[in-house]
Amino acid sequence: AADKINLIPQDFFAELCEQIIQHLNHKISGVNTAELCQRIQTSGIEINVGDLAKIVNVVSFLFSTAARNNLSTEELVTTLGNAVSTLPKHAVQVIRHVWNEQGKSISVSEDARNTATVGQFVDIKWKLGVAMSSDTCRSLKYPYVTVTLKVADPSGQITDKTFEMTIPQFKNFFRQFKEMAAVLETV
Amino acid sequence: EGCKPLAALLSGIAQAVYHGNADITEELLRGQLYPEATPEEFRALRAKMGGLLQSIASADMDLNQLEAFLTAQTKKQGGITSDQAAVIAKFWKNHRIKIHESLINQSRWDNVLKNMNWRVDLKSQSRHIDQINTPVAIVEMELGKNGQESEFLCLEFDEAKVSQMLKKLSEIEESMTSL
Numbered sequence: 001a002a003d004k005i006n007l008i009p010q011d012f013f014a015e016l017c018e019q020i021i022q023h024l025n026h027k028i029s030g031v032n033t034a035e036l037c038q039r040i041q042t043s044g045i046e047i048n049v050g051d052l053a054k055i056v057n058v059v060s061f062l063f064s065t066a067a068r069n070n071l072s073t074e075e076l077v078t079t080l081g082n083a084v085s086t087l088p089k090h091a092v093q094v095i096r097h098v099w100n101e102q103g104k105s106i107s108v109s110e111d112a113r114n115t116a117t118v119g120q121f122v123d124i125k126w127k128l129g130v131a132m133s134s135d136t137c138r139s140l141k142y143p144y145v146t147v148t149l150k151v152a153d154p155s156g157q158i159t160d161k162t163f164e165m166t167i168p169q170f171k172n173f174f175r176q177f178k179e180m181a182a183v184l185e186t187v
Numbered sequence: 188e189g190c191k192p193l194a195a196l197l198s199g200i201a202q203a204v205y206h207g208n209a210d211i212t213e214e215l216l217r218g219q220l221y222p223e224a225t226p227e228e229f230r231a232l233r234a235k236m237g238g239l240l241q242s243i244a245s246a247d248m249d250l251n252q253l254e255a256f257l258t259a260q261t262k263k264q265g266g267i268t269s270d271q272a273a274v275i276a277k278f279w280k281n282h283r284i285k286i287h288e289s290l291i292n293q294s295r296w297d298n299v300l301k302n303m304n305w306r307v308d309l310k311s312q313s314r315h316i317d318q319i320n321t322p323v324a325i326v327e328m329e330l331g332k333n334g335q336e337s338e339f340l341c342l343e344f345d346e347a348k349v350s351q352m353l354k355k356l357s358e359i360e361e362s363m364t365s366l
Contacts, residue, residue, distance in 0.1 A: 118325060121342045124355045128362050137290040139247040143366050145359055146297075151342060161340055163298040163330050166291075167363065174356045176303060177349060180324045183307045184346045187322035 003086060004051045010090040012040050016052075017098040020060050023155075024067070024106050030156030031056050056155075059095075066099065067106035073099050122150040122158060145170045190274050192220040193236070197278045200237050205244070205289040236275075239267070243279055244286050253279055295333055302329040324349060 005013070019031045033056055037049045066076045076099050077092060125148040131140045148162045165173060199216045202208040217229040224232070239260065248256060257272040267275070305326040324344045331337035344352065 118341045118343045121326075121344050121348050121352070124352060126355060126359050128359060128366075130366070131291070131294060134290070134294040136245070136293055137247065137287075138245045140291060140294060141247070142291045143363070144295075149340075149342075151340070161298075161330065163300050163328075164295060165300050169300055170356075170359065170363075173300065173303065174353075174360060176305060177352050177356060180305055180307070180326075180344070181346070181349045181353060184322050184324060184349060187307055187309065 004047060005055055005091050006086075006088050007045055007047050008040065008055070008091075009043070009045065010094060012036070012043075012045075013091055014094045014098070016056065017059060017094055020056060020063060021098055021102045021106070024060065024063055025102065030154060031060075033155065062095075063099070063103065063106065066103065071103075073103070076103070117154065119154065120152040122152050124149055143167055190270060193271060193274045194278055195220050196233065196236060197240060197275065198282075200233065200240055201282060201286060204237070204241075205286045235267075239275060240279075243275075244290065247283070247287055248279070250280075292333060298330045298332055298338075300328060301331055301337055303327070321345060 008016070016031070016036060019028065019036070022028045023031055033053050034049055037047065037052045040047055040052070062076075062080070066079070071079065073096055077096050080087065080092065080095065127146050128143065129146060130143045134140055144167070145165045146162065147165065148160050150158060151161055152158050196216060199211050199220075203211040213226075213230065213233060216233065217224060217226065221229050221232070243253060243256065246252065253276060257267070257276055260266045261269050261272050303326065305324055307322050307324050310321050310323050322345075326342050326344060328340045328342070329337045330340055
């Protein structure tokens with residue numbers, strides 16, 4: 001990923017770091033990797049979304065680790081230099097500047113770490129089916145529930161997650177959510 | 188041809204075919220259960236019993252169907268004795284549910300919900316001031332296809348989202364009454 005950072009012009013890299021810090025500060029819901037990549041590509045740079053996403057992850061991890069360890073700007077730059085010797089000078093300058101301005105305000109609590117890996121439930125679609133027959137069993141006759149969860153991941157991307165449950169599994173699933181509601185009410 | 192070896196043979200066949208036990212080989216079964224039989228004789232016996240078990244399992248026969256089926260088999264040329272029929276009937280009664288479950292699992296090829304855990308956290312920070320000190324449920328779902336690596340999906344639900352979920356789950360439950 002470090003060598004791909006070389007490809008990104010300074011102003012785009014600055015924008016990237018700004019978005020990352022703002023996301024870590026919970027000011028925005030995520031880094032708009034796809035959109036940023038489009039604009040970088042339009043300016044003539046050959047970089048794909050996958051590579052950009054990796055860079056976002058690396059920088060995000062760098063900033064959140066630095067926040068957790070309460071690093072000063074100089075400490076961060078030193079650590080960076082030790083870890084990644086091939087980082088272009090302009091990238092280091094951007095990181096130094098962004099961290100100086102906004103690094104201290106990143107919260108270090110457990111919540112901050114959770115928010116980085118927890119998605120948001122958006123919606124659920126479902127269907128109830130009965131598998132009648134299969135190549136190994138002519139008389140299956142088993143009912144099952146298929147559920148598609150619409151989920152917003154930490155970067156704001158909405159994806160679908162689909163899975164199947166047998167009737168007993170569904171009943172347990174339902175029961176767990178009822179318990180959750182009860183606990184949420186009493187907290 | 189006593190009853191015990193046949194019961195054990197059916198068990199061995201079920202283990203191999205329905206429960207995926209690759210260690211149960213034909214040689215193992217013959218050596219343990221029918222050591223006096225020649226390999227050819229044993230192969231024929233195993234094939235016959237395996238075929239009967241497959242018919243019974245595929246149709247997920249209830250007791251009536253089973254009785255009719257086995258009776259017909261005793262009347263056939265080269266069929267089974269009534270002693271053998273009794274052993275097969277007893278075996279099916281005891282193992283029907285497990286074998287049927289195994290057949291169901293064999294046909295679940297999509298993601299299944301393997302496990303689910305949850306806890307309730309008190310959110311101490313948020314980008315919206317009004318969310319400070321609100322409880323949220325963090326739910327971890329283990330998803331994956333049978334026999335493959337799991338994906339862990341971790342989701343946050345506030346009270347409103349849990350209500351939304353409960354509403355939809357109620358709809359599902361209601362539709363189940365038509366089953």
